[in-house]
Amino acid sequence: MLSPASAATIRATLPAVGAAIGDITERFYDRLFTAHPELLRDLFNRGNQAAGTQRQALAGAIAAFATGLVEHPEQRPDAMLERIAHKHASLGVTPGQYEVVHTHLFAAIVEVLGDAVTEEVAAAWDEVYWLMANGLIAIEARLYAQHGVLLGDTWRPWVVTERTQETADVVTFRLRPADGGPLPTARAGQYVSVRVPLEDGARQIRQYSLSGAPGKETRTITVKRDGEVSAHLHDHVREGDRLDVSAPYGDLVLPDTRTPLLLASAGIGVTPMLAMLDHLAETDYAAPVTVVHGDRSPADHALRTEQRALAGKLTDSAVHFWYENTEDAEQGDRAGLVDLADVALPEGVQAYLCGPLPFMRAVRTQLLERGVPAAAIHYEVFGPDLWLATA
Missing domain, CATH: 1.10.490.10 (Globins)
Known part of the structure; x- marks a missing residue:
């Protein structure tokens, strides 16, 4: 030291x-x-x-x-x-x-x-x-x-096998290795880097969370149009195209023990939470799981149907959605911003957060006020981790 x-x-x-x-x-x-x-x-x-x-x-x-x-x-x-x-x-x-x-x-x-x-x-x-x-x-x-990655050998070519338009500004891509080899080991909640060539000759890189369980035969990323790489993927990448993709990384992963979980997201932060839900459903997770999501409207809520369906496969789950605009909301959906005041939190809950920083700060504050220890609150930031710079 x-x-x-x-x-x-x-x-x-x-x-x-x-x-x-x-x-x-x-x-x-x-x-x-x-x-x-x-x-x-x-x-x-x-x-x-x-x-x-x-x-x-x-x-x-x-x-x-x-x-x-x-x-x-x-x-x-x-x-x-x-x-x-x-x-x-x-x-x-x-x-x-x-x-x-x-x-x-x-x-x-x-x-x-x-x-x-x-x-x-x-x-x-x-x-x-x-x-x-x-x-x-x-x-x-x-x-x-x-x-098994050698220095300077980060990228592996993957083929887009399917493209799905989730919302007006969100697309899901399903991928498989172009060489036909095995998929690299991944854990629910992790992300991959994607490198694309742009018109000015640059090869820019962005990270995208895996939005499906790691045990699938393909990997999925769900991309919101936000920045030049995401715009390139939306505008130019179709089924059959190739992408340079890294191995999966990230430390926001589920615990090995079966403990009560809170999966809280907002906006495109839903992606790692969906992968976690998919994994929990595949492994017959029996401990209580509380799913929380906030968005502008139901139409903007990417993977909404999948999120509710996966939670429904669990033995003990509760789903809470908040929308600033509640047009087309379903019965039980709530208006406004996420508020955990009347959401049941089991003893010993481990909380996982992903979304805009104001959302995560607000939810973290609510959890601390409810007595959840700081060590039990985990988060993922898309982009530079400004939480370190401002916390």
Whole structure:
């Protein structure tokens, strides 16, 4: 863990670095993409870069990691590293790229903080960086090994076997490996990366949750039109086309024990919850399962019929849907935003959340107020994990 001398330096400089971390990460990305334009073209999400969300996420991760090291010197924030490593592995990040990041990140720190970066300060933050980087490299190596993925060999061609229009702006694609080989091992709740060639020559990557149980003969992803990769899939990909797809990754997975579950989603966040429901139905899950979903309207609620049907296959389940516009709602559906005030929560429930950040923050607050421990609340963020940056 962090050496005592470095811990003291980090504790003393963390407020100043924290205050400037936004400027540091902005300068870092400017330097990185100037030196390596191919990274923005073929690895980093251009939409997130333009919106600034990736910079916020990086700043939050660095600050959270450093804070954890000084506040809990006896342990490394492995839960945070695990989440980041899954994202990195789905993109094919390699150990050598951490050297590149180190070069430009520390140059940015010096540019922003100037003379405040003494030799002692630089050494302490260097130690923090490599504790984080080496932790990520080790986890990513384990993830690659689990899937038999060699460095630089992230992508496998898959064929679209079926395309289904779920709503006006949501499409489901069923996929199978183009080489006819076995499907890689997956767990309900995980996601895959999809890489597509765009008209300007870029090969952009996005992650999509698997929306069906991993035991199927094909894999499904359900894509909302949101950003250039999703628009490409909607506009250009049809049955018989090929896609570059990664092995499945992600740490939002169901527990091995049969405990009461709450599966709460909003919008396209329904996708990992549907995979979980599908898996629970296939495995005859007997513990109580509470299904919660919020959406703009029933017409916007992708996979609504499947969600209700899968819950109906379980021994002990309850379904609660909320809609801001209740036209075409069914009996029992509710108006407005998700409100758990009168939803029964069994003792020992494990909660799984996926949807927009405001939705997840609201549901998490309600659960904490109902006495659900923070450790029992799990979540998935589509895109950069801004929860780290703002929590």
